[in-house]
Amino acid sequence: MSATPAQDSAPLLRVEGLKKHFPGRNGGVVRAVEDVTFSVRRGTITGLVGESGSGKTTAGRCLLRLVEPTGGKAVFDGVDLFGLSPHEMKAYRRRLQIIFQDPYSSLNPRMRVSGILGEALDAHGLARGKQRPARIAELLTMVGLSPEHARRFPHEFSGGQRQRIGIARALAVEPDFIVADEPVSALDVSVQAQILNLMQDLQQSLGLTILFVAHDLTVVEYLCDDVVVMYLGRIMESGPSRSVYARPRHPYTKALLSTAPVPDPDFKRERLILNGDIPSPLDPPSGCVFRTRCPYAGDACAEIVPPLDPIGPSHASACIRQTELVAAGIL
The missing domain is CATH 3.40.50.300 (P-loop containing nucleotide triphosphate hydrolases)
Incomplete structure (x- = not known):
């Protein structure tokens, strides 16, 4: 608890x-x-x-x-x-953010992790320019993933790793x-x-x-x-x-x-x-x-x-x- x-x-x-x-x-x-x-x-x-x-x-x-x-x-x-x-x-x-139930269907399969997390940042005008990759790396580290994972697509991850990405996306906008x-x-x-x-x-x-x-x-x-x-x-x-x-x-x-x-x-x-x-x-x-x-x-x-x-x-x-x-x- x-x-x-x-x-x-x-x-x-x-x-x-x-x-x-x-x-x-x-x-x-x-x-x-x-x-x-x-x-x-x-x-x-x-x-x-x-x-x-x-x-x-x-x-x-x-x-x-x-x-x-x-x-x-x-x-x-x-x-x-x-x-x-x-x-x-x-x-x-x-x-106000949400973490979805299904880590498989809640992530866009055509986008790399950097795009999935960056999309949330872009929507609210956060971490622009050189700050963007640094913020994405920070988010991935925060949820127990490697900054190198930013280059991968969702299908390259396990269900637990995908849910970590979903959590990082929710946290991206603080x-x-x-x-x-x-x-x-x-x-x-x-x-x-x-x-x-x-x-x-x-x-x-x-x-x-x-x-x-x-x-x-x-x-x-x-x-x-x-x-x-x-x-x-x-x-x-x-x-x-x-x-x-x-x-x-x-x-x-x-x-x-x-x-x-x-x-x-x-x-x-x-x-x-x-x-x-x-x-x-x-x-x-x-x-x-x-x-x-x-x-x-x-x-x-x-x-x-x-x-x-x-x-x-x-x-x-x-x-x-x-x-x-x-x-x-x-x-």
Whole structure:
């Protein structure tokens, strides 16, 4: 986990009521993200986690305006990004960057590494003339590659090396905030650890603020200061990683954690098996969207959309049966 910042550090990004709807079949609406609210503290790594189809990647791309949101706010350093015109947004592109999931398709195969990194510099008028090759060499060294790699094409690198190039491209413009969209999910396990360690070192040395999108809670526990758990477009639980992992207060978080591997053969974790698949966002369940797979759902869960209620300092859960389940020793 990255160096623990002060718990009262101000958020660099505050997301309020984020919504993203897509047109569906026969005039329906796909509610990919619905009323999502959370904060990312300055100089920290926040994990945005959930199963495939939970809306986490869509939410991350909305924040950068790569996908236009349907509603809500994204207040970045005091400015609502969603209220900016395309021209005004361009001024913020340097401060907001993304690391893509697939290191194979995210790099232009026709460009040398020098061109890939130089393109980012050119877009913002940085490191011109003689400064350009020096800056490219610096970036490659920063991510554990050789300056000589600048002359090569993407196909000459392994997946882990390509992702290092993707990280260097994001860092080229000296951003304040990075969305890392499942940056290790396409890599071998041994390579994943190297990339995670690299990201942790860079975050600490450069003071970056990162939203780390993932489905693997083990990775998030290792890397992130805070965690936001999403399911079918809504937040189920959020809070400091240590608090959420030590005692999850939502059945969905508990289910995800129960399947996560633990590097201790003597540790026995109670398994909470979820039945069925995640429902379609085209026709989400009424009330609590998790109720159709929740082993503790009651009649009221079909009627009430649970608010994200505070549990303690910075920890919140969206479950109307939370108090009852805690009292019964289930959560």
